[in-house]
Amino acid sequence: MAVLKETEWSTINRVLLELYEIRELNQLTEKMLKVFRMLIPYSQGYFLIYDPEGEIDLTYSSFLEMDERTFNTYTEMYYEKDYLRLVFELSDGTITYRDTDIMEESIRKKTEFYREFLWPNNIPYGLGIVLRREGRLLGIINLFRSGELGDFSDKDLYILEVIKDHLANRVAGLEEPACERSGQRTIETLERAACIYGFSQREKEVVDCLVKGCSNALIGEELSISESTVKKHIYNVYLKTDVNTRTQLRALLDKV
Known part of the structure; x- marks a missing residue:
């Protein structure tokens, strides 16, 4: 030693x-x-x-x-x-x-x-x-x-x-x-993002969980949906916002 x-x-x-x-x-x-x-x-x-x-x-x-x-x-x-x-x-x-x-x-x-x-x-x-x-x-x-x-x-x-x-x-x-601090977004911020990027109500809920640092499994538990459905919503959110990662999504929402 x-x-x-x-x-x-x-x-x-x-x-x-x-x-x-x-x-x-x-x-x-x-x-x-x-x-x-x-x-x-x-x-x-x-x-x-x-x-x-x-x-x-x-x-x-x-x-x-x-x-x-x-x-x-x-x-x-x-x-x-x-x-x-x-x-x-x-x-x-x-x-x-x-x-x-x-x-x-x-x-x-x-x-x-x-x-x-x-x-x-x-x-x-x-x-x-x-x-x-x-x-x-x-x-x-x-x-x-x-x-x-x-x-x-x-x-x-x-x-x-x-x-x-x-x-x-x-x-x-x-x-x-x-993660919780970085994910604290007002309802107004999410609503503005939803208007700009066309999020559905479920996608808004997923985005709220994503920026708080929740895993896909935890998002599924929180929203009572399957993990595969969570992944589908995340894919749609990324497609609408033209990002590829949670980090990029958080940075995007900081500017909304």
Whole structure:
């Protein structure tokens, strides 16, 4: 087991205390990226939050030293090719990982993801946490190092191991209130949206649940309809508003 200095333990303890004082999910993701940089030097990083349907929610996600072009390239072209997906899709709980532990290094360097994304952007080394609660993917923290900084150490991995369960608990604890706050829409707002986009009464009810962060299953329970019917209404809402995700729908309603 890696050995931490007394000053490092002191920093971790202070971080954990502050962690439970944070009241906004986007503040949590932004702060933790900065905190990790004090404990673990890295070049670029992101903290992604996922909504109940498994989509990346940019409203609450944060990035450090990663420009919009790099992130868009990743999500649009390489997200599906990232070998890290083997980790977060197959994991049952919250886990830590180091890229060079996922597969043999000679094989890793031959992957399309490494050759076309990691190496050209000089971020060949990765370390992070997959956050899960009751089987559901809550978020992913991914820290990258340049070739000059070199690979992450066992101690770096251990620091994340110490923090990971506290972080998963806090994300889960903040998620529901954050969704409720982001979903508080007046009747007038929904009525205006219904007039603009031609929502039916049932579609208005579904939209109200969607922006509150309810899963499809919960919407079905709330409205006493099947999950397949919920999906049909969501499809119609997306079609009428020309959006593809809940995040885009919330942003659209903020402008109504």
